[in-house]
Amino acid sequence: HAKYRVAVIGSGNWGSVASRLIASNTAKLPSFYDEVRMWVFEEILPTGKKLSESINEENENCKYLPGIKLGANVIADPNLESAVKDANMLVFVTPHQFVEGICKKLIGKLRPGAEAISLIKGMEVKMEGPCMISKLIADTLGINCCVLMGANIANEIAVEMFSEATIGYRKDKEVANRWAKLFTTPYFLVSVAEDIEGVELCGTLKNIVAIAAGLVDGLDMGNNTKAAIMRIGLREMRAFSKLLFPSVRDNTFFESCGVADLITTCLGGRNRRVAEAFARNGGKRSFDELEAEMLHGQKLQGVSTAREVYEVLTYRGWQELFPLLSTVHEICIGQLPPTSIVEYSEHTPNLS
Numbered sequence: 113h114a115k116y117r118v119a120v121i122g123s124g125n126w127g128s129v130a131s132r133l134i135a136s137n138t139a140k141l142p143s144f145y146d147e148v149r150m151w152v153f154e155e156i157l158p159t160g161k162k163l164s165e166s167i168n169e170e171n172e173n174c175k176y177l178p179g180i181k182l183g184a185n186v187i188a189d190p191n192l193e194s195a196v197k198d199a200n201m202l203v204f205v206t207p208h209q210f211v212e213g214i215c216k217k218l219i220g221k222l223r224p225g226a227e228a229i230s231l232i233k234g235m236e237v238k239m240e241g242p243c244m245i246s247k248l249i250a251d252t253l254g255i256n257c258c259v260l261m262g263a264n265i266a267n268e269i270a271v272e273m274f275s276e277a278t279i280g281y282r283k284d285k286e287v288a289n290r291w292a293k294l295f296t297t298p299y300f301l302v303s304v305a306e307d308i309e310g311v312e313l314c315g316t317l318k319n320i321v322a323i324a325a326g327l328v329d330g331l332d333m334g335n336n337t338k339a340a341i342m343r344i345g346l347r348e349m350r351a352f353s354k355l356l357f358p359s360v361r362d363n364t365f366f367e368s369c370g371v372a373d374l375i376t377t378c379l380g381g382r383n384r385r386v387a388e389a390f391a392r393n394g395g396k397r398s399f400d401e402l403e404a405e406m407l408h409g410q411k412l413q414g415v416s417t418a419r420e421v422y423e424v425l426t427y428r429g430w431q432e433l434f435p436l437l438s439t440v441h442e443i444c445i446g447q448l449p450p451t452s453i454v455e456y457s458e459h460t461p462n463l464s
């Protein structure tokens with residue numbers, strides 16, 4: 113029987129937790145080699161030590177996941193090429209803005225027959241139009257790439273609180289089931305859906321809605337307002353996804369990757385938190401500044417995703433169909449004040 117070797121590309125907050133989760137399974141399941149190589153974007157800590165060395169000495173990522181042991185079979189590797197060289201299952205989990213550069217460095221370096229999965233929430237916009245991250249990985253490296261998205265605030269999964277996730281795949285269910293086996297634990301239940309675009313767009317677009325929810329919090333509006341923003345956001349997510357990919361299924365929005373991720377991110381995510389601070393400052397301090405101050409190296413995805421989606425909307429003449437998605441971007445760049453998030457709704461067209 114084939115035996116699988118896993119490498120994780122990324123070691124931020126979710127990257128570290130995903131490595132820990134996967135390593136707990138590879139240590140137990142005979143079809144996987146125990147060791148999980150985790151590629152670390154090297155940095156020097158305030159102590160003068162390299163992050164990768166610190167992870168290997170302490171079995172802990174003191175910068176992005178302090179206080180949590182990763183498992184003795186997680187090995188940090190700052191060298192991208194050596195981290196992936198023996199692996200035939202590659203887990204991509206970096207902020208979406210870095211993935212293209214990483215993929216270019218990986219061309220010609222992968223083991224033949226390697227499979228990938230992306231845990232990355234985001235998209236790229238090219239001259240030819242929008243490109244989902246899993247497609248970017250698949251096309252750049254010539255490999256199959258599934259996605260895993262869900263209501264998965266990393267710090268909660270790190271301490272093994274129950275959650276669910278959705279794997280999106282195209283055609284090959286056997287491969288999707290292998291990924292599900294790698295990720296499933298008693299506290300992390302994974303289902304599979306043959307709707308890769310739908311699953312990935314859910315994970316990507318909800319970050320924009322989470323910015324809107326954070327603005328509502330920062331304006332001290334109530335729960336009803338926030339729920340309204342989430343409902344309108346979900347409708348725009350579904351409409352936008354279906355316009356881009358008519359194959360996207362309604363059912364996907366009822367999986368963990370859909371409404372559940374939207375809820376948890378709008379209640380407890382980083383996008384929400386930084387957007388709340390942005391609104392409390394009346395939009396006078398930029399998202400970049402607040403991100404650097406509040407997140408200590410962790411990255412927001414919602415602000416850049418709002419810009420990317422806005423490019424698609426303006427290019428295709430769809431802006432009027434998506435007032436919430438458009439307004440979030442216009443607030444982020446300072447073109448509109450934060451209060452506009454609750455002022456646009458009279459213009460909301462009927463999307464159903």
Ligand code: NAD
Pocket residue numbers: 122123124125126127128153154176205206207208210231232233234264265266267409410411412413
């Ligand atoms: P993070 O935001 O915690 O950390 C940022 C990471 O980027 C660090 O590992 C840092 O070393 C790395 N980095 C900085 N500059 C870089 C560069 N130039 N090149 C490459 N890497 C660089 O990361 P995360 O939370 O693991 O997020 C990764 C993806 O997972 C995102 O798409 C995010 O939306 C998604 N996600 C996150 C969570 C969560 O709760 N954290 C949950 C689900 C999905």
Ligand code: 13P
Pocket residue numbers: 233262263264265266319322373376377380381382383384412413
């Ligand atoms: P934030 O990046 O806003 O923290 O969202 C995390 C997430 O994707 C939860 O599923």
